[in-house]
Amino acid sequence: MISIIxxxxxxxxxNDVSAVKNVSLEIKDKEIFGIVGYSGAGKSTLIRLxxxxxxxDSGQILIDGVDICELKGEALRKQRQEIGMIFQHFNLLWxxxxxxxxxxxxxxxxxxxxxxxxxxxxxxKEVGLEDKLxxxxxxxxxxxxxxxxxxxxxxxxxxxxxxxEATSALDPKTTEEILELLKKINKEYGLTILMISHQMETxxxxxxxLAVMADGKIVEQGSVDDIFANPTDPLTKELIQxxxxxxxxxxxxxxxKDKYPQGHLLRITFSDKTSxxxxxxxxxxxxxxxxxxxxxxxKMTQAGSLGVIYIHIEEKKDIGPFLAELELxxxxxxxx
Amino acid sequence: xxxxxxxxxxxxxxxxxxxxxxxxxxxxxxFLFGTLVxxxxxxxxxxxxxxxxxxxxxxxxxxxxxxxxxxxxxxxLIWLLPITKLLVGRILGWQAAIPSLVVxxxxxxxxxxxxxxxxxxxxTIEASKALGANNFEIIFKVLLPESKPALLSSIVVTAxxxxxxxxxxxxxxxxxxxxxxxxxxxxxxxxPLMYMATLLIVLLVFIIQFVGDLIVRKVDKR
Numbered sequence: 001m002i003s004i005i006x007x008x009x010x011x012x013x014x015n016d017v018s019a020v021k022n023v024s025l026e027i028k029d030k031e032i033f034g035i036v037g038y039s040g041a042g043k044s045t046l047i048r049l050x051x052x053x054x055x056x057d058s059g060q061i062l063i064d065g066v067d068i069c070e071l072k073g074e075a076l077r078k079q080r081q082e083i084g085m086i087f088q089h090f091n092l093l094w095x096x097x098x099x100x101x102x103x104x105x106x107x108x109x110x111x112x113x114x115x116x117x118x119x120x121x122x123x124x125k126e127v128g129l130e131d132k133l134x135x136x137x138x139x140x141x142x143x144x145x146x147x148x149x150x151x152x153x154x155x156x157x158x159x160x161x162x163x164x165e166a167t168s169a170l171d172p173k174t175t176e177e178i179l180e181l182l183k184k185i186n187k188e189y190g191l192t193i194l195m196i197s198h199q200m201e202t203x204x205x206x207x208x209x210l211a212v213m214a215d216g217k218i219v220e221q222g223s224v225d226d227i228f229a230n231p232t233d234p235l236t237k238e239l240i241q242x243x244x245x246x247x248x249x250x251x252x253x254x255x256x257k258d259k260y261p262q263g264h265l266l267r268i269t270f271s272d273k274t275s276x277x278x279x280x281x282x283x284x285x286x287x288x289x290x291x292x293x294x295x296x297x298x299k300m301t302q303a304g305s306l307g308v309i310y311i312h313i314e315e316k317k318d319i320g321p322f323l324a325e326l327e328l329x330x331x332x333x334x335x336x
Numbered sequence: 337x338x339x340x341x342x343x344x345x346x347x348x349x350x351x352x353x354x355x356x357x358x359x360x361x362x363x364x365x366x367f368l369f370g371t372l373v374x375x376x377x378x379x380x381x382x383x384x385x386x387x388x389x390x391x392x393x394x395x396x397x398x399x400x401x402x403x404x405x406x407x408x409x410x411x412x413l414i415w416l417l418p419i420t421k422l423l424v425g426r427i428l429g430w431q432a433a434i435p436s437l438v439v440x441x442x443x444x445x446x447x448x449x450x451x452x453x454x455x456x457x458x459x460t461i462e463a464s465k466a467l468g469a470n471n472f473e474i475i476f477k478v479l480l481p482e483s484k485p486a487l488l489s490s491i492v493v494t495a496x497x498x499x500x501x502x503x504x505x506x507x508x509x510x511x512x513x514x515x516x517x518x519x520x521x522x523x524x525x526x527x528p529l530m531y532m533a534t535l536l537i538v539l540l541v542f543i544i545q546f547v548g549d550l551i552v553r554k555v556d557k558r
Contacts, residue, residue: 012385051466053462053465053466055383074470077468077469077470078468080465080466080467080468081467081468083466084466085463085466085467087459087462087463089457089459090459091457091459091460091462091463092460092463093460093478093481093482094460094482094557094558095481095482095484095555095557095558096481096557104464104467104477105467105468107477108467108468108469108473108477109468136557138557138558149463152467153467156467162466
């Protein structure tokens with residue numbers, strides 16, 4: 001669907017800023033792909049290269065086989081209509097009503113008024129704004145504004161939706177709602193979604209695949225469950241730790257160690273393949289080791305549940321076979 | 337009183353002509369000129385980073401605006417006398433003041449247009465581009481409606497400026513209330529006439545400001 005091949009972008013100025021350095025990514029059809037990283041990592045520039053709001057210095061961006069970097073003028077504008085985009089600050093037309101905002105892309109496309117209205121109203125219903133058609137965006141809540149933006153981005157039936165920190169300006173509850181809506185759209189319309197965020201939690205909730213970006217480069221990429229189960233880059237680990245428990249993992253380990261100074265304290269990471277089966281129970285039963293779950297945090301993701309469990313085992317027991325058995329089942333274990 | 341008012345009827349009409357005829361021309365020309373300045377600047381519409389032609393165009397048009405905004409109106413008026421004679425065919429009467437009023441009000445409105453456009457969120461321009469809008473559509477379907485309140489209140493300010501300029505234009509015989517107050521009120525020592533003409537100017541300003549604010553409030557949806 002989208003192939004980003006060796007793309008680079010430098011902003012020229014007094015001090016040249018190399019925002020994207022030789023990045024390659026492959027985004028498959030109907031996939032939700034997330035790019036996560038701290039601000040200044042080059043995510044915003046990268047996503048803007050996909051619809052050519054920024055021009056790449058080198059490399060190719062193939063969309064269904066066509067290199068969008070090569071397109072100009074009318075051809076580029078036509079291609080852009082196949083790529084919807086939503087933004088952190090919504091970027092609506094404040095002088096126009098909700099309905100007029102949603103109709104705007106259809107006006108640009110030159111659709112007759114009646115069809116425009118029908119299409120826009122249909123889209124407004126899809127995002128749950130059918131009773132707000134004639135109000136102005138300034139009177140809406142953040143979540144509603146983003147819904148208008150989503151409807152506007154999707155009214156042309158694009159194949160791709162780009163989300164530039166789409167939930168970063170919203171509160172947690174509204175974020176959840178907007179992410180649910182994006183998930184629904186991805187399923188119903190078979191839309192390919194490329195999103196960037198500085199919050200790993202947002203990415204983890206709805207993305208199938210993710211890439212971690214730092215200093216203009218992709219440091220790690222893969223499926224969400226693989227990366228959560230086995231992060232390799234220190235930055236990825238750091239970002240994941242902000243999600244795992246919602247609390248500082250190191251702090252939690254220390255607290256638990258304080259509480260259970262004797263015996264073995266194990267930190268077990270679950271991924272999608274392992275969380276559905278009663279692995280822990282069967283191993284404990286088989287080896288006759290009484291385990292004590294002292295802390296657990298599991299999260300639902302697109303791939304299944306992911307998470308971390310801390311267990312405590314009495315000192316006199318030999319945990320060697322237990323560890324071997326766990327790793328055999330594909331669990332990641334650390335002795336705290 | 338009534339006699340005074342009938343005497344001021346003609347100058348009042350002249351003032352209205354001296355205000356609104358140049359206003360319409362200046363707003364149209366100023367809008368176009370301001371748009372030119374805005375899109376040739378680093379506005380996010382056209383990538384100007386490597387476009388030296390646009391950069392130079394921007395510098396020159398900006399300089400023209402600044403020069404004509406800083407030259408006193410009276411000087412412009414006198415500079416333009418030969419051109420006026422060529423253009424209008426006369427250097428007396430309200431028609432003769434139109435070119436100089438346009439020349440001084442157009443750069444002003446152009447600057448106001450640039451300011452109004454600059455206040456439109458760059459993100460909104462970016463979003464429109466992402467939706468496939470071309471430059472023409474960005475100007476007329478995004479920038480223009482989004483900055484409507486600012487553009488309208490600038491029209492009000494320009495109109496009020498023109499009223500005060502028109503009083504100066506009176507000095508060269510363009511007529512109007514300002515001329516009446518000065519020539520017949522002050523010089524020929526007719527205080528009631530002077531006060532009445534001045535009062536009418538003040539009233540005119542109040543009415544334009546009031547009606548303008550009303551319209552601006554109605555179109556402002558932010």
